[in-house]
Amino acid sequence: MKKKKIWLIAAIAIAVAGLSFVFFNDKVSVSASSVALAEQGWKANFSSSLHQEAIDKGYIYITDENGDRVDTEMFIHENGKTLEIRGIPIGEYQLHIKNAALKNSFMKSLVDTEVSFAVQEQLEKLSGEEELRNYFARLMEMQQNNRQFGGIMQEGSEETAESADSAAGESGSSGANGDYSTTNNQVEGVDEADLVKTDGSYIYSISESRVVISDVRNPQEMVVAAELPFTEETYPQQLFLSEDTLVVMGSRFSAMPIDNFQLPHSQLPHLGITSVYLYDISSPESPQLIREFGAEGNLSGARLANNVLYFVTNVYPDYWVLEEQDEPELRPHRYDSNDGGELQPLPYDSIAVLPGTMEGSYSVITTIDLNAPETNDISTEGFLGGNEQLYMNEESLYLTASAYVPLDEEQMPGNREMAIWLPQQANTEVFKFSLSGTAVDFLASAEITGSLLNQFSMDEYNGYFRAVTTEGIAWDLTSPSKNHLFILDGQMNQVGSVEDLAPGERIYSARFIEQKAYMVTFKETDPLFVIDVSVPSSPEVLGELKIPGFSNYLHPLDENHLIGFGYDTKLVPVKGGEPRVVTGGMKISLFDVSDFTDPLEKDTEIIGGPGTYSALQYDHKALFTHQEKNLFGFPAALYAETGGDYVEFEGEGALIYTITPDGISQAANLIEQTDDQYEDWNTAIQRILYVGGELYTVANGEIKSYGLDTFEPIGSLVFDK
Template identity: 40%
Template sequence: MMKNKWIAILLIAVLAILPGTFSLMVPPKVEAQTVSASTTTHSWQVSFTEAIKESKITDDNVYVTNSKNKKVPATITLGDDKKTLIISDLAPGSYKLHVNKEAFARSGTKTASQVIPFTIIEKLEAVKSEKELQQYFEALLANHSQKELDYETSVEMASSEDKASAKDASTTNNQVEGVEEGDIVVVKDDFIYAVKDQSITVVDAKDPKNLKLATTIKLKGSQYISKLALYNNLLIAIGDEYLEKAATSMSTATLYDISNPKNPKFIREVGQEGYLQDIRITNDTLYLIGNMYPNYWMLREQKVPDLKPKTFDSLEGKEYKSLPLEKISILPNTMDGTYSLITAIDLKNGAKTTANTKGYLGGSSGLYMSENALYLTTPIYDGSPAVPAAGRITDMIWMPRTTDTQVFKWNVDGTAMNFVGTTKVKGSVLNQYSMDEYEGNFRIVTTEGNMWDEQNISRNHLFILDKNLQQLGAVKDLAPGEKVYSARFMGEKAYVVTFKQVDPLFVIDVANPKNPTVLGELKIPGFSNYLHPLDDTHLIGIGYDTEQRYDANSKRNFTVTTNMKMSLFDVSDFQNPKEQSSVKIGGKGSYSDVQYNPKALFRNPEYNYFGFPVVLYEAGKGDEIVYKGQGAQIYEITADKGIVLKGNIINESTGEQYENWEQLVQRVVYIDDALYTVARNEVKSYRLKDFKQLDTLTIK
């Protein structure tokens, strides 16, 4: 599995060579590598074996003509390797790139001018036949073989919301209102549902002083659960299942009727091949979004495997079916051998009707979804190999680095998914909170480069794109030498935290999408991994404190993390944001899942409570850390009082060196006036107003 994953990453960085696209000249003449068509409205790229003089990229030496052989305006950029040309800002159509021999660094008698035809296509390319699908993967194999043969003389390049119950209870900390994301613990009607490997623990919490195990829902032995979600009286278990006979994995959604929580009824199971990125539920529809990597390497052995993803729906029988060709398309400007799969399931009427799966050739890793649109992102990798020893390919070390991000957009309406288009933005995206949709425009924050690369320092950008993914405005080159650690969009404002030695919090006005503007910044030690809105003018930041140390060997300062830290930022004066309040949590080595998984954040609006599971350590001798305890902490956070610790629900260490994994608090939830901590082997209840413990339920 890991082998395939790394092969996929490698292929992302390699531009596919389609035989017969144009004539190739053998060394020492100039050789070009590209694809004949770019299915995107934005750019097309070609790589040469000979370097190009940047000063010679003029209208006379390097230019584009249309189908009528007339010069057309285009943006032509020279890549960092000095051998790659990126042609952008062209409308759909057929073109030719002209590169006169004078543009090459060694324009000798054996160097010829280049005329390379290409096409810009703006729509999805449907796969029309099994033969065409096979040819797609054969092209990838040919390209991989060509790379092995020609590496010494050429440089490749990257081309409905659940109805609220009468009870006041915890909900999932979703990014977008009206778009459910699911979690490992969910609450409904005095019952707590928690994931435990291949089963779901259902806890009757009607009486917090007398917790009971209502039932345990057990899935198949080969099926593991990753998260749960609720929709009306449906409990949805999201997981993965390994099919030993087929030597592949399926991402699954198993639906239960929990009208009677003590006796859940199986309704349906839907699956798609591959591994899951995430799920979303909005407008009465469940979306499974994942990736699948077919074993097309068998084509080298003259075997013809089934290159189509498999799907499963228990309503249609017990067999796994290959996705029909009419459900498969090629995403613009991609050729990495991976499918992006999207399954949409209608949840109305007990989820017993439509399920629609579509496959798109072109993988993805990032995801953002609004109520009406789905955005997937994929990194575009670039890299330089080490020089082969004695020309041996096996001695090459290829170090990939993310340079840009490709964004794909679909408009969604129930189970209908309509592809809108694609674009590319500079830099890599951190996570879903670095993306947002507002009034039809898409906003994305990226980091370009590596903050440790002194030759080419990192820079951070914010881009605003319209409904067709055309750029409206941008803030570029923010905090040179640093990288984005967290971001949050709140309507007409964006908040971005970058870090290298200090933590600048940037406040950016995005009210005018054509002219986003940095209003102010705050520099403090440490950094925030997660930003959460308290109100319109206050943000909660959760991250780490840091300190500077000196390395006698390198004679340089370096930064290390110390304790966890939570801050309250006052941004009411946008030009002068302030850290209004802060608390230190534990010492060196302390951590919480909330740092990287916002689902772990506990929220109770009545008491203004915010909390999270936590494991506490403190600094010992030298670089040692000493275990102090595990549990959860609850804080009251208000604009008036700042941050105040209210509940310190910690099981202190009695000599243990490390935390107990089975007793680690995974989530903190509440129902009415009781708070519950949920671990793998126990659920504990507390009085919400003063955190007095009420009961413990042991789960075996």
């Protein structure tokens, strides 16, 4: 009965926290990449600790392809579970580990083990089918040894951080009707895909399984100029505008192309595809589909820079089919309407293994120059190794992936057969690619301690990559979390760091602005850290501000002021225990950072009560800005506290604020009060934008226009269902 109770508690914890779990026994597993670059060395991770003297005693050694021992720099990290090898020449090698290398070899079983790996001067493409099958066969063996069940949950999905100059890129562009909104992008000159785009005359928006093109040249009489419907299997997700080309990115399922497979089409295995539809919108009333192409996988991120489209997908092949089939297709697929539109696997010479990884997923990078969208070649490259976050400027693309850290034995629960793996218990692999037109070339990679929150946790400035991470778990009292900042050079070698900030807290938001880094951590109060990163080799914390609440998103106002969007919090006394942190309404903070050593919260605005939220708190592209008028707006749903633990829905819409260095003031309240108990997803505002002298709110089912000076209603356009 006691054992059942333990399992029940564990199951509930996993269900509530969204965690997966790993089973351990006395067998020790080894996890290591099959590829390393000579400049960066090679690592192997063990699920149990090694003796620090194991190398000197000959329990661990390396042989080359001829079986001869190799003398090289080899050491065991302080955690006892990571073996690192440096200064090893290009070639094929085997790592030999004897059971005596383990600290608890009398309790653990490793069996004398050999791990094969290759050291390359630069990333090499696969030689053919055999190499790919061997990769997945080795991965399966590692996973069987680890006895893993279920997948590790990943945190966060996509997006942002760069210079204060990016604020200028958010103010708008010149269009047919004057200035108009652009997407709130992280990096100036690099556009991000979004639900809504405008060219100053028309608004392009996603409405369920279609794209609606709305003519807003007359804000009093807006009309639907055209609709782009999609099939039931296709779901439009993101949009780009590139001169006279509308880019619609969507997801769909397609039957896997299998030769001699005697099954109806509906019963064939299906692949998840990210499809791209290119429309000629030189005449927006009659858009013409000029090309369709795509790549297998879920969309991880997309960017448009110098009129080149870049997008990344994640592919998870069912490599366990190797146990059942002799020649399964394990390569990612792609298609192009210019080549017949049939799904085709990537050539082996378009696939490489990212160094430092041993994962069963691909990162697929696809590019096309949109200067001639009908005819230009499409480049698709596959890299074994998944990705979670994406950062890009005009010269470089960075992908990151979690490198999970085995739990120490003393961290395991009383029942040692089970240990819960948490997303925070991970380091981060960072992969750097150079960009030149449609060419995307791998340059280098590095592993940094801790996990990233989102794209704003990293950036590149003057050739240096900077990132902030959280290591550990905020509520783990035995081993409190801590936060770090790392700076790496162009070859991804670490040159500077600030470590162990805000013990027991985790990062809630970050922003890099040229030579300064701003980071918000939280557990009971909101410390805003100001960090000088002007000298990459010696970054330094200049100031720290502790206030109630926390910011989910930081936005530059000017060189001396920063805006934080997040939540208000308060500490509620608990009889006989520690005070409890309670989240209240949404909070806007104006930070004065003119004195970097003494940051100040100059003004605040509290919106609604507990339950109040905005899409801005998890999606920076929901922020509306008008730089000349100092306007900042966002969609919002308002809730009020009714007593006890209950909240009441009051209404939804948009809020517009004037924010200057002097303070925050509300410019417009476009919240529609209601007696309904629930939000209406069809009329809930997704984006706010302006065209000339009018403001527009865009929802799934309608667009409304307002005067930009008065915020009085002008007109509305309801989409047909």
